Amino acid sequence: MGDDPRRGIPRTDDVLASPAVSTALRTYDVSSVRRLVTDTLTRARSGELAPEDVLAAVEQALAARSASPTTLRPLLNATGVVLHTNLGRAPLSAAAVQAVTSAAGYVDVEYDVATGVRASRGRGTLAALREAVPDAGDALVVNNGAAALMLATMVLAQGRDLVVSRGEMVEIGDGFRLPDLIASTGVRLREVGTTNRTTVADYAAAIGPETGAILKVHPSNFRITGFTAEVGVADLAGLGVPVIMDIGSGLLRPDPSLPEEPDATTQLRAGATLVTCSGDKLLAGPQAGLVLGDAGTVRRVRCHPMQRALRVDKITLAALEATLRGPVPPATRYRQADIERLRARAEALAAVLAEPPAAVPAEPPARLGGDVAVVPSAGAVGGGSAPDQPLPGWAVAVPEQLAAPLRRAGVIARVERGRCLLDLRCIPEAEDDRLAAIVAAVAGEAR
Numbered sequence: 001m002g003d004d005p006r007r008g009i010p011r012t013d014d015v016l017a018s019p020a021v022s023t024a025l026r027t028y029d030v031s032s033v034r035r036l037v038t039d040t041l042t043r044a045r046s047g048e049l050a051p052e053d054v055l056a057a058v059e060q061a062l063a064a065r066s067a068s069p070t071t072l073r074p075l076l077n078a079t080g081v082v083l084h085t086n087l088g089r090a091p092l093s094a095a096a097v098q099a100v101t102s103a104a105g106y107v108d109v110e111y112d113v114a115t116g117v118r119a120s121r122g123r124g125t126l127a128a129l130r131e132a133v134p135d136a137g138d139a140l141v142v143n144n145g146a147a148a149l150m151l152a153t154m155v156l157a158q159g160r161d162l163v164v165s166r167g168e169m170v171e172i173g174d175g176f177r178l179p180d181l182i183a184s185t186g187v188r189l190r191e192v193g194t195t196n197r198t199t200v201a202d203y204a205a206a207i208g209p210e211t212g213a214i215l216k217v218h219p220s221n222f223r224i225t226g227f228t229a230e231v232g233v234a235d236l237a238g239l240g241v242p243v244i245m246d247i248g249s250g251l252l253r254p255d256p257s258l259p260e261e262p263d264a265t266t267q268l269r270a271g272a273t274l275v276t277c278s279g280d281k282l283l284a285g286p287q288a289g290l291v292l293g294d295a296g297t298v299r300r301v302r303c304h305p306m307q308r309a310l311r312v313d314k315i316t317l318a319a320l321e322a323t324l325r326g327p328v329p330p331a332t333r334y335r336q337a338d339i340e341r342l343r344a345r346a347e348a349l350a351a352v353l354a355e356p357p358a359a360v361p362a363e364p365p366a367r368l369g370g371d372v373a374v375v376p377s378a379g380a381v382g383g384g385s386a387p388d389q390p391l392p393g394w395a396v397a398v399p400e401q402l403a404a405p406l407r408r409a410g411v412i413a414r415v416e417r418g419r420c421l422l423d424l425r426c427i428p429e430a431e432d433d434r435l436a437a438i439v440a441a442v443a444g445e446a447r
């Protein structure tokens with residue numbers, strides 16, 4: 001018994017009285033600090049941790065907590081996919097980040113400082129949206145594109161028919177199917193036409209006293225080609241019932257670099273009653289859903305009880321306004337990146353990796369030599385947007401075995417045909433040196 005290693009385990013009170021823990025007890029929730037201490041002591045009692053390491057383990061855990069308050073980990077996106085759904089879609093612009101910081105404390109999100117009374121929520125953001133889309137009589141911001149669509153269909157067609165083409169019964173991703181969402185709201189789906197062809201006559205034949213609205217959905221993530229027919233909003237608007245157009249990606253005005261993508265302005269001009277879309281796809285802002293259109297109808301959407309459950313917080317309102325009013329956001333710049341510039345950056349990275357200068361802190365210095373090459377790389381818009389839009393660029397190819405250690409080091413690359421491709425399209429240029437240092441270090445460890 002005399003040499004039971006557990007005898008050396010410090011007493012709880014002694015650990016709590018240590019300088020690091022007493023500091024933490026003044027800053028953090030007491031019970032969470034105590035839990036951290038007791039969990040560490042439990043590990044020591046089970047033999048998992050040496051008694052003399054208890055204090056260091058507690059200090060390390062406290063330091064990690066103050067260094068990174070969230071488990072969400074910033075990553076370098078070297079996949080070449082701009083709106084990578086698993087990596088959080090659009091990265092916020094510096095302006096949006098600044099706006100988020102400003103909005104973090106108390107703000108006048110719903111308050112008029114001049115009169116000292118309640119004011120309409122998010123009015124600055126909504127004004128920015130109306131300025132961006134003057135053809136919209138009014139606008140509303142909710143949690144995401146799915147919420148915007150859900151509210152629009154509920155307001156116009158709850159308990160009634162919603163007429164949709166069979167060519168537009170889409171699954172957006174991750175098993176999320178629009179028809180299921182709509183059916184769950186008590187709207188009756190009335191399918192018309194066929195997968196590849198739907199005509200005005202198909203819609204006209206389905207419209208009757210039970211019709212609440214026509215829904216048109218942009219099939220964002222796929223294309224039907226060949227013997228096809230679909231009906232545009234202008235023709236649908238002539239049928240005498242409200243038309244909801246879900247454009248998906250959130251392009252507010254026509255963009256010549258995205259010829260296949262519908263935009264809110266054009267659809268409203270064509271006669272759409274409401275346009276719905278996402279905030280974090282091609283609009284390149286925070287996760288949000290927009291409802292734009294006829295002022296009276298948008299007011300009805302705003303007054304729907306479910307709107308209260310789907311509204312956004314001040315953080316989203318701030319980031320969205322900054323995206324709308326601020327400089328071109330990162331996702332748009334990445335999408336439009338100059339191909340020659342991408343090639344020059346890839347060549348510079350490859351040169352450093354093949355023969356790193358002494359300045360690159362790789363230990364031991366990694367020379368990938370013949371294992372590194374600059375190769376053409378097909379990037380993508382991603383996020384279910386513009387699936388046919390090629391984004392040709394250049395990547396640095398390194399051995400495939402580096403992909404996993406790179407991920408652990410915070411760099412997400414693309415593995416293709418036995419190689420690990422580092423596409424610089426979605427890497428801020430200011431991060432190129434850091435990327436080089438990480439790859440060199442990972443390659444050095446892999447030797």
Ligand SMILES: *Cc1c(COP(=O)(O)O)cnc(C)c1O
Pocket residue numbers: 144145146147149172217218219220221246247248249277278279280288289384
């Ligand atoms: C992406 C998309 C949605 C859903 O938008 P979220 O913001 O992801 O909820 C709905 N409709 C279409 C056509 C889309 O492309």
